[in-house]
């Protein structure tokens with residue numbers, strides 16, 4: 001099974017954001033053998049605007065079942081309205097969603113906090129995750145926007161998932177979870193969390209450089225550490241039902 005993992009397209013976040021997101025989409029849709037699913041781990045619209053989501057909807061029109069969660073740049077009501085067509089539902093609550101595909105269950109949690117950049121899984125989301133895991137048959141990937149650990153990148157480490165022990169407790173209770181997929185950091189990275197592979201997808205819109213790669217002014221902001229020229233990339237997860245192998249693919 002092949003799952004594409006795309007993240008941080010940030011439509012409206014740079015003048016190349018649309019072209020880059022569409023380049024990744026076209027690469028995926030042009031594969032001689034299509035992927036089985038696409039997961040997009042947040043930061044879809046840079047300013048959370050309806051117009052940005054309308055463009056994003058086209059830029060994420062993948063030829064495979066697709067699941068998308070919000071990130072810290074997203075706005076739940078607009079996200080729902082354009083991407084999920086959730087008319088009439090409570091627009092402000094967390095957007096938690098499930099995709100079942102060929103025996104694999106993908107659970108995408110909403111780790112965004114309206115008006116803030118750090119992440120949190122609220123009680124409703126933790127309860128939802130517990131109940132979805134309790135009824136899942138077979139292996140599960142759990143995804144969200146915010147990494148639950150520090151990555152050695154000061155600007156995102158300061159706004160990572162808070163209280164990660166809440167997530168860890170749930171994951172350790174369910175041994176059918178095989179991977180945790182996140183975004184937010186705009187760099188391809190991997191680690192272990194709760195005894196599971198933790199894969200951070202690179203950002204499509206930009207790449208966040210490490211402090212040791214840059215000469216930064218004394219007073220620096222995240223923007224000084226973002227490289228908008230490096231090409232967009234995403235991850236291809238090969239999964240055999242037990243083991244995950246993750247290939248990062250740059251799209252020129």
Ligand SMILES: [Fe+2]
Pocket residue numbers: 008010042043071073184185186203
């Ligand atoms: Fe982002």
